[in-house]
Amino acid sequence: MEGKRVVVGVAGGIAAFKVAGFVSQLAQRGADVRVIMTRSATQFVTPLTFQTLSRNHVAVDTFDEKDPSVVSHIDLADHADLFVIAPATANIIAKMAHGLADDMLTTTLLATQAPVMVAPAMNVHMYQNPVVQENMDRLRQAGYRLIEPGSGQLACGYVGQGRMEEPENLAAAVEAFFRETPDLSGKRFLVTAGPTREPIDPVRYLSNRSSGKMGYAVAEAAASKGADVLLVSGPTELSAPAGVRRVEVTTAEQMYQTVIGEMDEADVIVKTAAVADYRPVNPAESKIKKNEENMVLELEKTTDIAEVIGKRKKHQFFVGFAAETDRVAKYAQEKLSRKNMDLIVANDVSRPGAGFDGDTNIVTVWDKEGEALSLPQTSKREVARRLVALIGERLHGHR
Known part of the structure; x- marks a missing residue:
């Protein structure tokens, strides 16, 4: 983090007080931190607090040009290696999603070419509001990285999702961003995603609740780092990520x-x-007619693809997933060893925010030596980005 230039945008929410700790942690780790506050944010924390912690002037007013040699919002936009918006209120998220620029923070955001992380914080009902969710989806599609809020007691008295991620976790996310492997050019990724469908008759099949979102996010993250990606996908409603070659299959045997x-x-x-x-x-x-009170369906095992990969692999780095509902660590580590994987990503799909079909996940990654990475509830895109970064580190011989 030494010398990395981070611009922190503070919006007007009660969680602004937590951002002071986040800025302090960044500065202690050697980052060059600049803070931009909205007028509303100054009602919760004073600019002097952030100036003291960052050791840099805090920007609030677009027209407060202290250095005549530069235009302040352009200079800050160009300065950033990374932007972090925390807390990201419903209001600032809406402005970002629709390209509004009516204050120092939003004007600078429109001018920057740096990656942007967004840490939402708001009342649970505001967070669940379809308009807010749509705005966050717009940000994700534009390439913004959302750090999903946690669940718990909120300042307004409600209990639910909407609590901004803790300062130490935000700092860890920033640190991980700067640790990312910059290039996977020349590496070939084979990613499988989605469910399979096993026919019972021409109109019915056995399947599961997988949406394919996690696999598609992994394929997208690998391609964004320059990898040549082949995505083998079961039936989903998702579009292939840019630069990814997709092969569509239906059954387990086809996959x-x-x-x-x-x-x-x-x-x-x-x-x-x-x-x-x-x-x-x-x-x-032909279609089975509803005649008898009960029907017996005889099933047979499909080929265990992961087991075959583990036995046949030579030079390949093999990453598996384990969706469990209990004893997650035990079952995941057993699967890692039994199927000769290099990493296994496990989640408890019974936990809210970690199950099938959603946009978030809560995962722990193990290797043969133990826990390699643990992520709180965050977007599947962020999980994929962190996983691909970890794979890149291992490919380059770093631990």
């Missing part, structure tokens, strides 16, 4: 044949797909 046919060319295999463990033995050729 198995595709993966085995492509794995020798891969440097990294990331298996996020939720592949069916069983399939009907004799799918009916």
